[in-house]
Amino acid sequence: xxxxxxxxxxxxxxxxxxxxxxxxxxxxxxxxxxxxxxxxxxxxxxxxxxxxxxxxxxxxxxxxxxxxxxxxxxxxxxxxxxxxxxxxxxxxxx
Numbered sequence: 001x002x003x004x005x006x007x008x009x010x011x012x013x014x015x016x017x018x019x020x021x022x023x024x025x026x027x028x029x030x031x032x033x034x035x036x037x038x039x040x041x042x043x044x045x046x047x048x049x050x051x052x053x054x055x056x057x058x059x060x061x062x063x064x065x066x067x068x069x070x071x072x073x074x075x076x077x078x079x080x081x082x083x084x085x086x087x088x089x090x091x092x093x094x
Contacts, residue, residue: 008069009040010057010089 038056042049055069067074073083 006054008055008057009053010061010066011059013059 039050039052040056042051057066057069070085073085077083
C-alpha cells in the first residue's frame with residue numbers, strides 16, 4: 001500500500017437523455033476502463049481545462065475495477081494500518 005494521497009475519478013455511462021443531448025462537459029482523455037496517471041478534460045463554452053489524476057475509471061469500468069483500484073487500502077486497513085476511502089457523487093445518478 002502506498003503512503004500518500006491518491007485521487008481517482010470515475011465516469012458513469014451517460015443516460016439515454018444525456019447521450020441525446022450531445023457532448024458532455026468532462027471526458028477522459030484517453031477513455032480507458034482503468035488506467036494509471038490519466039488526464040481528464042473539462043469543457044465549458046469558452047475554455048477547456050485538463051487535470052491529471054492518479055487513475056481514471058472510464059464508463060466501461062465495473063464495480064470490480066473500482067474495487068481493484070482501492071483494494072490495497074482495504075487490505076491495509078484489514079492488516080491494522082490506517083486508511084480512508086472517500087467517495088463523492090450522485091448515488092444511482094445514472
